Amino acid sequence: MLFKYEVESNERECLIDITKYLYDAIKKAKVKNGIAIIYCPHTTAAITINENADPSVREDIIKFLSYLIPKDFNYKHLEGNSDAHIKSSLVGCSEVIIIEDGKPILGTWQSLFFAEFDGPRRRKVYIKIIEG
């Protein structure tokens, strides 16, 4: 079963908690055991899992990535978003999460995030559920 969601980012770079979409897809799929693939169909964004309890963790990740991979560099691509493309390949455009007894296996501190690196934009996220 495949589910499609929309995410709206309000900044150029931010982590948006989409854990609720994961719960929604699993509930609608009525699957007890299996896996969920969370997929971002964009080349200047990504999917990641990290801490949501303290919002400063999200800030540190976004800020450090922008320091590490600067927007302005000797890039050849003329759209001014090569940094976002590089971040997308490093963070990765998908995550796989295990479903057990109708619930995603997430650690105590883990939340699922849409990582925007070239917003603000309206973005898509796919969640595919595989039973097994």
Next chain:
Amino acid sequence: MLFKYEVESNERECLIDITKYLYDAIKKAKVKNGIAIIYCPHTTAAITINENADPSVREDIIKFLSYLIPKDFNYKHLEGNSDAHIKSSLVGCSEVIIIEDGKPILGTWQSLFFAEFDGPRRRKVYIKIIEG
């Protein structure tokens, strides 16, 4: 169903478009809905998804990664390719793609790439199709 492909790199570092292999595997598997796992069995290469429309994006990714993770550093491994091992772990040796109605879900700008970090070499890529 499992499919095996070969990739030949002509440079030390480059991104090689292997999207055609993904379409080939899905077609041969005759699977309508499911997922495809694209796997690189090498420790100095990786699999990634990014833009192919403007070839300068690929160039920027490769060049920036080489700037960020230099070939020459105070490495202990004597083969001169520790940079390639590090890039492999950061970019990651696999990708998962959703199959819907017999086609891979790829965003408008997304292509699938074999990332060579220690070529030129002849490399293998596995594509596994799971129905569901």
Next chain:
Amino acid sequence: MLFKYEVESNERECLIDITKYLYDAIKKAKVKNGIAIIYCPHTTAAITINENADPSVREDIIKFLSYLIPKDFNYKHLEGNSDAHIKSSLVGCSEVIIIEDGKPILGTWQSLFFAEFDGPRRRKVYIKIIEG
């Protein structure tokens, strides 16, 4: 089928070979063909695949990552482990491995590692087997 393992790290940052857990899960699941998802439910650790033949590769990866993403920086999170959170998102908290004829497809030099970035700690690893 889902399997749970424990990993104990003795240093703040290290790569621990957990390939034996992958073989153990596949054996217990009695699955001939399919995939294995290896999942780390922690936000300051990760799962990666790289070379184990020469232990200096592991050392180079850990040391270079600590140079690239320093422990001390202008971070906002007060627990002193923002570097570990960033590394977790870059390396990624899961891997997917193909199972063929009852064995994992791993390249000649590939081993599976638990990447500890904020130890020493006792950690969990989940391995989910999907047949197909």
